[in-house]
Amino acid sequence: MKKKTIAIDMDGVLADIEHQLIQHYNKANGTNLSKESIQGLEEEEAFVDRAVVRSVLNADNFFRSLPVMPDAVESVRELQENFEIFIVSAATEFPVSLAEKVAWLGEHFPFIKWENIILCGSKRIINTDYMIDDHCKNLDYCMGKPIMFTAFHNINKTHHLRVNNWKEVVAVLNETL
Incomplete structure (x- = not known):
């Protein structure tokens, strides 16, 4: 069968990906987002600076090192x-x-x-x-x-x-x- x-x-x-994206985004933007603070938000609402998100997601070793x-x-x-x-x-x-x-x-x-x-x-x-x-x-x-x-x-x-x-x-x- x-x-x-x-x-x-x-x-x-x-x-x-959430944990690592939050860490990289906070470092690049000087923000203090947490998993709890973004609950229920759309990705665009949680990570307002889309240029930083694109930069993070295009960075070497980002996906390779995800937990x-x-x-x-x-x-x-x-x-x-x-x-x-x-x-x-x-x-x-x-x-x-x-x-x-x-x-x-x-x-x-x-x-x-x-x-x-x-x-x-x-x-x-x-x-x-x-x-x-x-x-x-x-x-x-x-x-x-x-x-x-x-x-x-x-x-x-x-x-x-x-x-x-x-x-x-x-x-x-x-x-x-």
Whole structure:
């Protein structure tokens, strides 16, 4: 029997981009944003200086040094037993991120085959049974079942099934077997 497929986003789902972006943004702007202070804000509201954001996201080693989300490695490995996993990241907007994301995945998720890594611009063409992402702009076009991973910018969104951490992801998807 063919395994069901899952598309998993990187930034904000596998990799903790919030913490690092806040640190870099505060350093560049002399601000004191925190995870708590940006809860419920859209990205553009939380990080008003978009030029600084673009500069940070285009900086060497930003994506390569992101911390892994708690329980992500073990959870993806467990899900891989019953699902075909694809890592899908909208990476082409920040070209420096392409090689860094591949290297990051190789270090933290070496069990994901290279052909299951999709670095793209738009996720509208992704056709998997499930998509785990933190952005509604990607989940709204999901051809399968969208699963929203909680992030500061989606905390007030309610139109997709929400998971707050990787243990919840595993529980939700194991229920589908």
